[in-house]
Amino acid sequence: MWRFIIGRLLQAIPVIFIVITATFFLVRAAPGGPFDAEKAVIPEVKAALERQYRLDLPIHEQYIAYLVDLSQGDLGPSFKYPGRTINELIESGLPATAELGAYALLIAVIIGSLAGIAAALRPNTLQDYIPMSMAMIGICMPTFLLGPILVLIFGIHLDWLPVSGWGDIPGDKLMPSITLGAAYAAYVARLSRAGMLEVLSQDYIRTARAKGLPEWQVVLKHGLRGGMLPVVAFLGPAFAGLLAGSFVVETIFQIPGLGRFYVQAAFNRDYTMILGTTVFLSTLIVLFNLLSDIVAAWLNPRLRAQLSE
């Protein structure tokens, strides 16, 4: 197992290195610089700013300097927020995004798998069609639409929940989590339905029935683990993908998260922030892919045996 984990982590090093290198040069190739503003910046001021951010150096020296800093865990100063470091900004945004993502996935997994299991138990009946149609809509309902609709209904007309904020007013975390989780719930529903259908047709389910177990025990004890495997495989990459996806939700609900940094950095040509978030994101992708493989192995003893070889 450890061999496998270490092997995968070693593979990740060139991946992250290439991502950093490509991003470093891509952002500098993009038109518009971090100091371009509607009001023209005086050339001397611009030169002073570029000096402060080492942008006056030849690009390869900038690159090497960045790598040296990075190897010491220093992601550099922010362009957009002078006086703050990228490390500090990521630290400040991470908790909210992580929490939001965790709630969203929790909601996605609970609602999605319930719907998927319900559908798989009675395929091609209303109990299947209704949740699956909802899932179809859920997958395609963009968050920029779902968020405002929820706010209108529950925030304004019913006045049940606060329309924005994060940890300011009780209940203000609910709507953002649902908004972000909806699409994932829909995917989970489809995956768990397919997974459960597959598992429920297996011979060992018949064995369980032949033991005289009631249907719910058959489904929960014997079906669930196998049926949820595709969901686990999906969740790893999905959680890493949340960072980019949470931008819209964070904006709608005024959540102080990392997603806003990630997207706005690109708009602002905030070089260090783009790189910082990208390094962070690629690390997350690697880690969560690995994590989902480990969880899959934990769920599936056969896989576990393969990995421990």
Place this chain on the structure above:
Amino acid sequence: MNLLEVRDLQVDFNTRNGHTIAVNKISFTVKKGEITAIIGESGSGKSVACYSLLGLLPQPPASIESGTAVFEGRDLLTLSESELRQIRGRDIAMIFQDPMTCLNPFMTIGDQLIEPLMFHKKVSKASALARAKELLVEVGIRDPEATINNYPHEFSGGMRQRVMIAMALINEPKLLIADEPTTALDVTIQAQILKLVADLQKKRDIGVIFISHDLAVVADIADQIIVMEKGFVVEQGDSNAIFTAASHPYTQKLLAAIPSDTKVTTLNDPEPLIQVKNLKTYFNTGTTVVKAVDDVSFDINRGEIVGLVGESGSGKSTIGRSILRLLPITSGHISLDGQDLTKLDTNTLKQTRRRMQMIFQDPYASLNPRMSVYDTLAEPLLLHKIETRKTVEHAVLRLMDEVGLARAFIRKYPHEFSGGQRQRIAIGRALATKPEFIVADEPVSALDVTIQAQILDLMLDLGKQYGLTMLFVSHDLAVVRHIADRIIVLYHGKIVETGTSETLFNTPQEAYTKSLLASIPGRNRLAS
């Protein structure tokens, strides 16, 4: 004393594709303390009949149209689902064919074993585990303390089937239904499991229904035999009576299908076509090296059929695949007609592949499910430019004639065929390139006995017609001696014994060969 009395049971299937009667008004009785065997080919309705008793058939598409099945004074067919559940796993337990798929791969065998006990008898987990360990010992699993927390994949097929049996017996059922419990196992393991079932049945004095397609399997253990064909019971009676005086032609056919003759070698002029020298094929699993084939040398002469016999894991399939260059070998030489196959470049290898072909064990997996018969058979013909696009259809039809497939099936897909027909398609594909050498890897072990006989005959016929040289890989000595001129016995990647079929059968030299021979089912009864 009658344990189960089934009267006029009829089970229908209603699907989009029509209405079929799977079980047609059958009646039979199972007595306490006896083994009742139900024999029939796939599709005869033998399993459906038993599953319907326990409510294990999905309804729809199945529907029980009529009948009664009285078990201990209650009609199983009229019980509610919850009442049936009380009986399932408690009074009536089941063992299924494939222990590979019938145990939950995600749970330890301990957890699976104690489940029926805890559910039906409400005993504590500790005492259930204690009972489970006792039973594991009883079914022949040593050191249950260590193995009870293992997962199914950590056991061999035979061990898994023992676990299944323990699981079925843990609630001391009055009736045990065993559905082809040995079909997926090697002959040696089959013999052990058969003995175990018979022993346990005697010791506990319970009723057993033993479902099989093979009369030979039940020959030694069955008290009663029921023969089913196409949903009907065609014959039933005392085991001795069936074996000695079967009246129905179908039963006679089943008896005749049991391979029992030995091929007499007629080859005069040995000229080696295939030469294997010091072949080693190892598999590296990361931490350990498995020596699947360990220094094996043999020749196969032109026109000869060589049987390669051994248990699972003996390396017999690996040898076949190594010769065909489907697996990378570790060292050694393989030559076809003097040409060293291990030293060919990709292009020459592609040309050479035309001369050697393979027939696989599982006709379900070896045919591309999304290719029709036409596509499957035309592919090699077109690939090796044996036929042009214009003439290929005719060639395909001719090939179908040769392997005994009706021409009308040309656009059908593999799933629409029975196992035997599928294997005919696979044989047709192998023959399409007019090869000189064929590796047949357990080509009949997944088939019913009657079909086995047909396919073996087909292979013998075609072999003669095409002048084929063949390596016939099997775990079943009875099959091999029917078809092979010479037999190689393999054990743990090494050759144990070689000889013509006749000599090997009549005067086996090695102990291992002897034990293989001893495990041929029904040997005693059929010999007498």
Place this chain on the structure above:
Amino acid sequence: MTSPLLRLISITLLACLTACTGGESKVEQGNREGVLHYGNGSEPQGLDPHVVTGVPENKIIRSLFEGLAVKNPYTLEPEPGVAESWDISEDGKTITFHLNPKARWSNGDTVTASDYVWSWHRALNPNMGNQYAYMLYPLVNAEAYATGKLEDPNEVGVKAVDDHTLVVSLNAPTPYFIQLMDHYSTFAVHPETVTKHGGATDRFTPWTRVENMVSNGPFVLTEWKLNRYIRIEKNPLYWNADNVKLNAVIFYPTENLTSEERMFRAGQLHHTNEVPLDKLPVYKAMPKSPLVQAPYLGTYYYLLNTDRAPLDDVRVRKALSMAVDRDTLVSTVLQGAYVSAYSITPPDTLGYYPPKTFGYDPNKARALLAEAGYPNGENWPGLELTYNTSENHRKVAVAIQQMWKDVLNIEVTLANQEWKVYLDSVNQMNFQIARRGWIGDYVDPNNFLDLFISGGGNNNTGYSNPEYDDIILRRAPSAPTRDERYSLFREAETMLMESMPIIPIYTYTSKHLTHPSVKGMPSNLMDSLNIRYVWLDPSETLELE
């Protein structure tokens, strides 16, 4: 098996919902406690007056710090801030500020004239990279020092005579100089605090953090939750603390207009930074509308690249401009949010009214285009209109595109660009027509008209007219009276509009939703907030019907 679980979830949900309904809203609580909840548009880049550049920063910094003079929110006239009074010399080139001896830093230190000298040197220091350094360019030698041509900051025209007297020497009479004292780039910072946390001219020091900051305004920074809110509280050491009525202000980075409007409706904000255009009719129809709309010192216009055909022909430029029906545009698509503009300087810029040299005139437009060689749009080579991605820019562009088609029968294609790409296009003059907006830094026509001097950094049209340059750079600054100065500006502006290097479209307005309980927050041309005047009247309630 699903039903018990579902029930459990719905119960939890319900419990959570009931827990948060029926409570007191933030606004109600704020009214009770004297806490203003203020929608501030976006997260400030920082709070160092010599580093930041934006409007959201402006509102916060001007609540934390105080300039030498501040603006009266009702009249925009300067009134005493840190300086009790100031004297302007006869020639207008020397200003003497008399600092209020009661002015204190929030750590108790007295605000001294030398603090200003130190701070202005800092603001002008080239290493600082202060983008608003030019606000101090009226000072003698300021520009030379800021651009590195002069090494010694002591030659800059600012001197501390004593602790409470600051003398400023100007290059030329600068009538709007006092106004600039309310701009954050001219604010003083506390030298010891800045140097304690880093170099004097270091952009990256943490001296503006809550735990470090020392300021001299009516409020002090007490909480800064990045991207959540900034809380400031009343500064007891402020010299005029008795007249500060609010106890605290919370600024929210309300980036999303729709969300901001909903926060207001849900009682989470007293004041919004903006109002979505399409909401205007709804709010305007309310009898007790919270909508506050006022002209704003800014102009929305299209840059015309006069270096490229066919826009190198003044007749084409004029035809395009005259074919735009600004009144219809403003009243329909823009929901009456803005005011039609026919010149670059907004009307009533401290008494200045720009000339109106043309109007919507389809016939004349067609005639001009025909003269230029494109009668009824024939031979039209095509044009591209570039704008940065935004809902409003798109609306304006789409409507004007159709007007040009209807009136002149010409095709103009639209090209929206991502913000930085657009800036790059405009700066490189890589466009034909491009959208542009200019918000005044201070209330004076000069701030708009000096955009179009030859080679000006914000000219971006290729317009170059020595006569125009002469008026703006030489004659107007030395004009003896305001009237004479304004008439020179009018002359220049007429000249500009005759050449039409830009198509003015509308004058901005500020639009806010303000809770009726908020008092002392009048609308004004600068959209200037003077937090000292603001108070909350809990008896007022919001009626959104």
Place this chain on the structure above:
Amino acid sequence: MAHIDINAEKGTSLWEDAWRRLKKNRLALFGLGVLVLFVVSALLTPWIAPYAYDAQNLDLGATPPSAQHWLGTDIFGRDLLTQIMYGGRISLAVGFVATAVALVIGVTWGAVAGYIGGRVDAVMMRIVDILYALPFMIFIVLLMVVFGRNLLLLFLAIGAVEWLTMARIMRGQVQALRKQEFVEAAISLGLSPMTIIRRHLVPNALGPIIVYTTLTIPSVMLLEAFLSFLGLGIQPPKTSWGLLISYGAETMEEYPWLLIFPGLALTTTLFALNFLGDGLRDALDVRRSAD
């Protein structure tokens, strides 16, 4: 048996067969019908649209559905039905073409990686990881700078993003399939790896791919709107469903019809695609629909 019409014995391809089976699936046919209707009306839009797509009536402004304007008008007084019809041209083209691009790249990439396995697989999949992690927006902005703005580029850009997941799914499928004996049989026949992938692996992996494809098309349509915001996509007054929906979302309270009708168009397409996709999957799965 001997006198069978030779035509009846003629071999048919998988696709002909699938079509035969698809024709029996009413829901799938309905989905196909809707899609065909949409495509045909998109093709005919310039002739059948009730108004010109850029005809404004600023004084009219946004009005709810009426006899003159069946689906109402937007703030420019433009007919919404016309907008949706013209938008459909763009959205359907983007949806289908970009998805096709993603499909071709993703399926090929995933199949090759899964089939070859080992180091090649590891490298190919790490490349996918890298592309996942690169900042997408910067990538798009650069594309625009290098190649300028055009619709074909938009298709390619979207395709270039969407294939990543497709490749992963395909790889998983192929990994499971390549251990099957029919692949071994194909090797022993002497088929080249590419032929094996094309003839034996891809058709058997189509099920999940088709399902994912039907989900990709609508999300691609929405992605187009985002790219248009970045300046890569289409420019006003041309429009698309994605753009109409995002504009409509801004004014969902004031002018709900501007959101509802474009949303309906997209949702209908989505369901039609889903019915067709499920039907196609079943039709291609020769085992499932035995007849």
